[in-house]
Amino acid sequence: MSFNVMECAQCGHRVYPARLWCPACGHDGAHAVALEEAELLAWTQVPGKAGESGSVFATVNALPRGPLLVVRLPEAPRQGAGQRLRLLAHTWQGVTLPWALAPSDGEGVPGKH
Ligand SMILES: [Zn+2]
Numbered sequence: 001m002s003f004n005v006m007e008c009a010q011c012g013h014r015v016y017p018a019r020l021w022c023p024a025c026g027h028d029g030a031h032a033v034a035l036e037e038a039e040l041l042a043w044t045q046v047p048g049k050a051g052e053s054g055s056v057f058a059t060v061n062a063l064p065r066g067p068l069l070v071v072r073l074p075e076a077p078r079q080g081a082g083q084r085l086r087l088l089a090h091t092w093q094g095v096t097l098p099w100a101l102a103p104s105d106g107e108g109v110p111g112k113h
Helices: none
Strands: 003-008 030-035 037-046 055-062 068-073 084-092 095-101
Touching: 003 084, 037 068, 055 084, 068 084
Parallel strands: 068 095
Antiparallel strands: 003 030, 037 055, 037 084, 055 068, 084 095
């Protein structure tokens, strides 16, 4: 599982979504890089309509050096800020968006090595 962001060919600055020019250096060349992991910064749950479970949205920092992404999660995170999440691309109605999943039990839990 991974999610693609764009990395500037000149300075290495990473952005999502793609830009015509690098916001850091102005260069117009970039290539996709696949990122697998992110750190949870904050999250919120938006209530659904009656009978629906709602949606969980989170701000994460892709590791090891960004960018910040707004992702959706299938369920509320168990640990909160600092939790490691796995990034994945989820295509819905023809649009590919960043999602994140909590790793399986014990993996990525702070203090457990
Ligand atoms: Zn750049």
